Amino acid sequence: MRLVADLEAGSMVxxxxxxxxxxxxxxxxxxxxDTSAAETYSAKLSYLSGLIRGTGADVVALQEIGSPEAAEDLRAALGETWQAVLSARPDHRGIRVAVLARHPLTEEAQITALPPAGLPAVPDVDGQTLTQLGRGAVQVHVDCGDRGLRLVTAHLKSKLLTYPGGRRYPLNEDERARGAGYALLRRGAEAVALRVHLNDVLAASALDGQPGVPTILCGDLNDGPDAVTTVLLEGPADGDVHHPDKGDSVRLYNLGxxxxxxxxYSRIYxxxxxxxxxxxxxxxxQLRLISIDSLVDDITSIGASTRSREAAIVPDHAPVVARFAGS
Incomplete structure (x- = not known):
């Protein structure tokens, strides 16, 4: 993979x-x-750990970790110095987010609720009211020198639609439209919950008069960079990153x-x-960013069916990797 060599060189900065x-x-x-599945799993762990090591990554935010045991297997494949923090709230399939780092790692927050300051009363397809993120987000501190790094990782609601009772098909076109609307409402509420959480965290750092902890929000947001659900996570718009303004304390920049x-791109659908x-x-x-790339060389196009992916070794998403200069 072309970018691995470049990033290995960058890790020496x-x-x-x-x-x-x-x-x-x-x-x-x-x-x-299941011998066949075990062989696939072993090969996948080798692929994942090999690529992560090859990039020289200091910290990796992961989505679709299927169990604490799987996270531990990947951590062990990376080596003894690596640490892991997992979300305590998986979805109904058992998948969750996690963070691995080759520096000391501290869990700071499990983000699971739709907060009162956000959108706390969103309807779902079964006529209930949502109060929780479908998949919890997690916030960690990475002790990687100086002030370290604060990182939040999340996996927002997908665009896959479900209907009352868990049905995967609509009974009519009105129900299809409602299903799409409910999915968008959920993803929007989850994005607002993250933004409200970050408003509190970032504003608190600014109030103490000390330089803020460098902060990253990352993950599978299930929307493009110009979607409302993605843009709202950036916070206040910025005219010029080189001229500080009052929005800097809570603003984020989409490095993508x-x-x-x-x-x-990070997936081919x-x-x-x-x-x-x-x-x-x-x-x-943002000012220290040296490079960012999506390591797309190995991924292939996918469709709506997941059955054909059961024996896949290479994930359907590419890793996105950002390299920063020292502070």
């Missing part, structure tokens, strides 16, 4: 930092009696806007490249 976000697609430890044009895996960062990190 004194006091630099390399951050990756990656949806690793249903990483479940298989039943020990600086991806190389030919690689500005029905032949169309789409950027749904994002790294958003505070101003200090």
């Amino acid at each position: 004194a006091n630099g930092l390399i951050v990756m976000t990656w949806n690793v697609e249903n990483l479940f430890r298989p039943n020990s009696a 806007r600086r991806l190389p044009a030919a690689r500005a 029905q032949g169309h490249g789409e950027l749904i895996d994002h790294i958003l960062a505070t101003r200090d990190l």
Whole structure:
């Protein structure tokens, strides 16, 4: 893979930092009696750990970790110095987000509720009221020198539609339209919950008069960079990153806007490249950004069916990797 060599060289920058976000697609430890699945799992762990090590990543935000055991298997494959923090709230399938780092790692928050300051009363397709994120987000502190790094990783509601009772097909076109609306409402409420959480965290850092902790929000947001659900996570708009203003304390910059044009996607769906895996960062990190890339060389196009993916070794999402200069 072309970018691995470039990023390995970048990892030698004194006091630099390399951050990756990656949806690793249903990483479940298989039943020990299923020999074929065990072989696939072993090969997938080797692929994931080899690519992560090859980039020289300091911290990796992961989505679609299937169990604590799977997270531990990947952590162990990376080596003894690596640490892991997992979300305590998986979805109904058992998948969750996690963070791995080769520096000391501290869990700071489990983000699970739709807060009162956000959108706390969103209807769902079964006529109930949502009060929780479908998949919890997690906030960690990475002790990687100086002030370290604050990182939040999330996996927002997908665009896959469900209908009352868990049905995967609509009874009529009115129900299809409602299903799409409910999915959008849920993803929007989850994005607002993250933004409200970050407003509190970032504003608190600004109030103490000390330099804020460099902060990243990343993960599978299931929308493109210009979708409302993604843009609202950036906070107040900025006219010029080189001129500080009153919005800097809570603003995030979507680093994906600086991806190389030919690689500005992280998944290929029905032949169309789409950027749904994002790294958003505070101003200090935006100014220190050396490069960002999506390592798309190995991924292939997928469709709506997941059955054909059961034996896949390479995930359906590409890892997005950002490299920063030292502070």
